Amino acid sequence: xxxxxxxxxxxxxxxxxxxxxxxxxxxxxxxxxxxxxxxxxxxxxxxxxxxxxxxxxxxxxxxxxxxxxxxxxxxxxxxxxxxxxxxxxxxxxxxxxxxxxxxxxxxxxxxxxxxxxxxxxxxxxxxxxxxxxxxxxxxxxxxxxxxxxxxxxxxxxxxxxxxxxxxxxxxxxxxxxxxxxxxxxxxxxxxxxxxxxxxxxxxxxxxxxxxxxxxxxxxxxxxxxxxxxxxxxxxxxxxxxxxxxxxxxxxxxxxxxxxxxxxxxxxxxxxxxxxxxxxxxxxxxxxxxxxxxxxxxxxxxxxxxxxxxxxxxxxxxxxxxxxxxxxxxxxxxxxxxxxxxxxxxxxxxxxxxxxxxxxxxxxxxxxxxxxxxxxxxxxxxxxxxxxxxxxxxxxxxxxxxxxxxxxxxxxxxxxxxxxxxxxxxxxxxxxxxxxxxxxxxxxxxxxxxxxxxxxxxxxxxxxxxxxxxxxxxxxxxxxxxxxxxxxxxxxxxxxxxxxxxxxxxxxxxxxxxxxxxxxxxxxxxxxxxxxxxxxxxxxxxxxxxxxxxxxxxxxxxxxxxxxxxxxxxxxxxxxxxxxxxxxxxxxxxxxxxxxxxxxxxxxxxxxxxxxxxxxxxxxxxxxxxxxxxxxxxxxxxxxxxxxxxxxxxxxxxxxxxxxxxxxxxxxxxx
Numbered sequence: 317x318x319x320x321x322x323x324x325x326x327x328x329x330x331x332x333x334x335x336x337x338x339x340x341x342x343x344x345x346x347x348x349x350x351x352x353x354x355x356x357x358x359x360x361x362x363x364x365x366x367x368x369x370x371x372x373x374x375x376x377x378x379x380x381x382x383x384x385x386x387x388x389x390x391x392x393x394x395x396x397x398x399x400x401x402x403x404x405x406x407x408x409x410x411x412x413x414x415x416x417x418x419x420x421x422x423x424x425x426x427x428x429x430x431x432x433x434x435x436x437x438x439x440x441x442x443x444x445x446x447x448x449x450x451x452x453x454x455x456x457x458x459x460x461x462x463x464x465x466x467x468x469x470x471x472x473x474x475x476x477x478x479x480x481x482x483x484x485x486x487x488x489x490x491x492x493x494x495x496x497x498x499x500x501x502x503x504x505x506x507x508x509x510x511x512x513x514x515x516x517x518x519x520x521x522x523x524x525x526x527x528x529x530x531x532x533x534x535x536x537x538x539x540x541x542x543x544x545x546x547x548x549x550x551x552x553x554x555x556x557x558x559x560x561x562x563x564x565x566x567x568x569x570x571x572x573x574x575x576x577x578x579x580x581x582x583x584x585x586x587x588x589x590x591x592x593x594x595x596x597x598x599x600x601x602x603x604x605x606x607x608x609x610x611x612x613x614x615x616x617x618x619x620x621x622x623x624x625x626x627x628x629x630x631x632x633x634x635x636x637x638x639x640x641x642x643x644x645x646x647x648x649x650x651x652x653x654x655x656x657x658x659x660x661x662x663x664x665x666x667x668x669x670x671x672x673x674x675x676x677x678x679x680x681x682x683x684x685x686x687x688x689x690x691x692x693x694x695x696x697x698x699x700x701x702x703x704x705x706x707x708x709x710x711x712x713x714x715x716x717x718x719x720x721x722x723x724x725x726x727x728x729x730x731x732x733x734x735x736x737x738x739x740x741x742x743x744x745x746x747x748x749x750x751x752x753x754x755x756x757x758x759x760x761x762x763x764x765x766x767x768x769x770x771x772x773x774x775x776x777x778x779x780x781x782x783x784x785x786x787x788x789x790x791x792x793x794x795x796x797x798x799x800x801x802x803x804x805x806x807x808x809x810x811x812x813x814x815x816x817x818x819x820x821x822x823x824x825x826x827x828x829x830x831x832x833x834x835x836x837x838x839x840x841x842x843x844x845x846x847x848x849x850x851x852x853x854x855x856x857x858x859x860x861x862x863x864x865x866x867x868x869x870x871x872x873x874x875x876x877x878x879x880x881x882x883x884x885x886x887x888x889x890x891x892x893x894x895x896x897x898x899x900x901x902x903x904x905x906x907x908x909x910x911x912x913x914x915x916x917x918x919x920x921x922x923x924x925x926x927x928x929x930x931x932x933x934x935x936x937x938x939x940x941x942x943x944x945x946x947x948x949x950x951x952x953x954x955x956x957x958x959x960x961x962x963x964x965x966x967x968x969x970x971x972x973x974x975x976x977x978x979x980x981x982x983x984x985x986x
Contacts, residue, residue, distance in 0.1 A: 321444045322509065322517045324412035326455045326499065328387035329358045331462065332379050332410070334401055335392035335417075336362030338370045343416060344392045345370070346464050347452065351390075354461035354468055359384065379404050386410045390452065390462050395419030398448065399433035406441025413438070414462055415447035421505050422449055435507045450504025451480030454487065456496060457523050469496025472525035472606040474518040476501050476511060482530045482554070482595070489599050494730040495607070498523040510535040512543040519547055528602040530554045534580075537885045544587040550605040552590045552749075554598040555580050578891075579883045582907035590749045596742065604746035607735040609710055611751060613688040614639045616712075618664035618740075619679050621671045622695030625716060626664030629691055629740035636748040647686050654678045669696060677704040680711070689747070693740060697721035702728035714743045753923075771985040772819035775864040778981035782966075787950060789978040790869050796862035798844040802837045804865040811835045811868045814843050815980075816851055817861040827851065833868065840865070869979050873970025874929060874939050877905070878948055880955045882962040888955035892920045892948060894929070895968035912952035917945040930971070939971035947976055960985045 331351060337344030344364075351360055352371055361384075362370045365377040376382050379389060379401070389410045391401055395417050405413055420431040431448065438445045446453065452463030456470045465484065469491040477483025480502040487500045498521060501514055511529055518524045527549055534540045544551060557577065584591045590605070592598040616638045620626040630640050640663050643651075648661050654675060660666040665683075667675060676698070680690055693714040694701045701718075702725045705711050713729065713736045715722045726736045737743035773781065776794040783789050793804035794817060805812045816829030824830045828850060831843040844863050851860055877895035880888045890912050893905030906923040908916055921930055921941055932938035951964065963984040970977045 320513050320516055321411070322513060324387040324444070325414065325446060325453050325501075325509075326460065326517075326521075327458055328412070328460065330361065330384060330386050331356070331358060331388045331390060331460070332361040332363055332376075332382055332386045333390045333392070334363040334379055334405075336364045336367075336370050336375065337392075338364075338367055343464070347390060347392065347416065347462060348373075350461040350464060350466040354466050355459045356461070357458070358387075358460075361386065379408050379410065382408065387412065388462070389413040391415045391417060391447075393417055395427065395430050395448070399430060399437050402434055402437040402443060402445070403441070406437065406443055410443060412444045413446070414450065414452050415445060415504070415507075416450060416452055417447075418449040420448045420507075431505060431507055438508060445508040446501070447504040448507060451484060451502030453502075454497075454500040457498065463500065463502065467491045467497075467500075469494065470523070471496030471498055472523070473497050473528055473602045474499040474501075474514075474521065474524040474526070475528050475530075475602075476503065476514045476518070477530040478503050478506075478511075478532050479530055480504070485595065486528060486530075486599060486602075490603075493736075494727050495603065495735075498525070506535050510539070512536060512539040515540075515543040515547065515551065519543075519549055524549065526550045526552065526602050526606040528552045528554075528598060530556075530598065532556050534885065541583070541587075544583075544589060547587070550590060550749075551587075552592055552598060552601045552605065553584060554592045554595065578905075578907045579886050579889050579909070582889055582909045583886065585907070586909055597745065600737065600742050600746035601749050603735045603737075604749055607733055608712065608747055608750060609708055611688045611710055611747070614751065615641055615687045616689045616691055617641075617643070617683055617687040618691040618693060619667065619676065619683070620664050620691075620693035620695055621667050621669055621698065622693060622717065623660070623664075623666045625693045625695050625714070625740055626666055629693060629714070629744060630664060632741040632744040633691075636744055637751075638744070638748075641687075644686055647683060650682045651679060654682065664691075664693075671698070673698055673700040673704040676701070680704065680706075684710070691740070691743070694718060694722070694725075698725070701725040702732070702734075705729060705734055707733045712743050712747050713737065714740050773983040773985065774817045774819060774861060775815050775824070775866075775980060775982070776817055778983045779864075779866075779978070781983060782978055782981055785950065785954060787947065787978060788975065789981070790866045792864055792866040794862055795844065795865055798841045801844045801863055801865050802840050805834065805837065805840045808865065808867045812840065813866045813868055814840065814847065815864045815866070816847060817864050818851070819859055819861070827855070866979075869970050869977055870972070873972045873977065874936075875968035876944065876971050876976075877965075877967040878944075878951060878969055879964045879966050880951060881964075882955070882959075888952070890917075890920070890948060890952055890955070892917075892944075893924055894926045910952055910956060912949060914945050914949055917948040917952075920948065921945070937973045940974050940976060941971075943974075943976040944969070944971055947978075962986055 333348045335344045336348045361382045362373050362375045364375045367375045389405045420427040454461045454463045456468050475483050475486045483502050487497050490497050518527050590601050592601050618626050618629045642663050656670050689710045691712045695717050697718045715736050729736050776792050779789045779792045795801035795804050811833045814831040815824050834840045875895040878892045880890050882888050888910050890908045904924045904926050906920040930939050965982040966978050968979050
């Protein structure tokens with residue numbers, strides 16, 4: 317029995333279908349039929365006041381008329397009746413309810429009020445509720461299909477989905493491939509039961525090896541983090557809503573890079589969650605984690621009958637950080653007795669079209685001791701291919717171009733628990749999830765979170781704030797006149813930099829608000845007059861507070877960016893990446909949630925694609941990564957203590973062989 321009270325959804329002793337119908341095609345009929353004909357071992361009670369019998373079962377006018385105890389209610393009535401139905405279920409001591417009915421929060425205020433009434437009534441009677449507006453539950457191991465379509469295949473992957481269609485598609489794919497699932501749950505509007513509850517449930521389910529979750533957002537971030545923090549089973553997530561929305565104007569670097577989607581990326585990174593980008597990846601990753609044996613290393617050898625497929629496999633493997641070493645001489649000598657003379661003795665090993673299942677089997681046995689994984693690519697119709705591979709072995713199987721033979725052999729392999737993939741790229745990408753990630757990564761294009769910023773600290777104020785926190789920053793002064801700017805420049809020493817000071821400017825260089833390498837008093841004076849005059853003329857409604865004068869930093873440092881944004885759900889999200897004016901174009905960044913340890917700060921630096929630049933490149937010395945890590949940890953502490961700061965953007969920070977210097981900064985407060 318699960319402590320969070322979800323057992324009645326998956327192992328009920330009795331089920332009442334409220335809104336059962338005798339009309340084929342209606343959900344009330346489809347779901348009742350699926351429960352009855354799906355092999356459900358318990359008692360089923362249809363509720364329909366207008367019918368005496370449906371599918372040979374006695375109908376009842378209301379749940380209160382059912383003579384026996386009921387564990388689970390499936391509710392398929394118009395939304396306006398659902399709150400009262402939940403109350404009736406409470407009086408009957410029903411333990412759990414699946415509300416399939418739609419017409420709640422998803423339709424607006426009227427539906428929101430109905431949903432709140434459902435929640436309050438369920439809480440009053442202690443009923444756990446799934447939905448509303450959901451596609452129900454399917455547990456093939458009970459079995460109970462209180463959902464649609466009727467699928468009964470048993471497997472190792474539990475599918476949880478905010479979208480009924482996405483989840484049902486996953487379940488259908490697993491069923492079609494004769495792999496099955498351990499369970500399927502459509503969450504709908506999540507008035508009560510949510511992803512955190514279901515992750516905890518399947519964590520303790522003995523039939524589940526992998527959890528696959530499709531979500532559009534987290535209902536309760538704190539509960540979700542607690543659920544995944546204690547997870548010992550692989551979790552694959554397909555999170556929609558990744559692309560940028562709205563205009564990018566007036567957004568700081570940090571905000572546009574560490575948007576709402578990047579918050580989830582940071583969470584998934586911390587918790588070791590596998591993130592899929594597409595439905596295909598979602599399916600492939602779950603299948604790989606459930607059925608592939610984890611490799612002990614990255615050495616892989618491909619055996620194929622297709623030279624083209626072998627090359628594609630090698631390309632994919634190199635991109636994912638696998639090692640494709642050539643065949644050892646000892647292995648070549650052993651293979652000479654097995655493979656034809658025209659076979660290409662390389663990695664990939666191309667057996668050519670003369671290969672059959674027995675040749676594949678012999679090659680696999682000989683090659684196994686030399687590699688961590690064998691990539692077996694059956695090209696063309698290889699009869700009896702299923703006999704050449706072994707369940708629970710370090711084998712990655714691809715079958716392509718085999719037509720009817722492929723379809724037949726693929727089913728045989730899946731029934732043995734051997735996953736088969738349709739292309740080399742999908743196979744390699746899926747298997748990569750079983751190994752620690754490498755530094756190779758894709759750029760993340762994130763959508764933008766809402767901000768509550770009301771106060772903008774410009775360059776001078778931001779630098780002053782950071783200096784007060786003991787952070788090493790460039791020396792700076794604020795000037796409101798050209799003469800003041802000259803005085804400050806004289807004090808700081810030439811050359812100097814002049815920057816426009818305005819709360820309305822996000823990127824000073826975009827509006828001509830930065831002048832570099834000013835070497836004399838006359839240059840400073842002219843630059844101040846020209847810059848402020850041009851700014852006032854082109855942006856008459858924008859506020860100008862003068863100009864910030866700062867010393868020129870030593871030019872030899874590597875430009876990096878760091879900062880944080882305060883997400884409304886998850887709190888501060890730290891960011892690190894290569895800096896400069898092209899930072900948003902390149903988008904080579906890593907993110908983390910708080911708390912941030914020093915080791916995590918170092919890990920962030922190692923994750924970006926430009927990490928090689930930090931180590932020294934083409935004669936440049938390595939930068940002081942320890943100083944950068946210390947700075948990141950200090951910023952994390954600022955984010956923790958100063959809850960009024962919603963965004964902080966340090967760009968660039970110049971990293972040197974010894975130390976780091978903040979050259980520009982921008983802070984937004986509530």
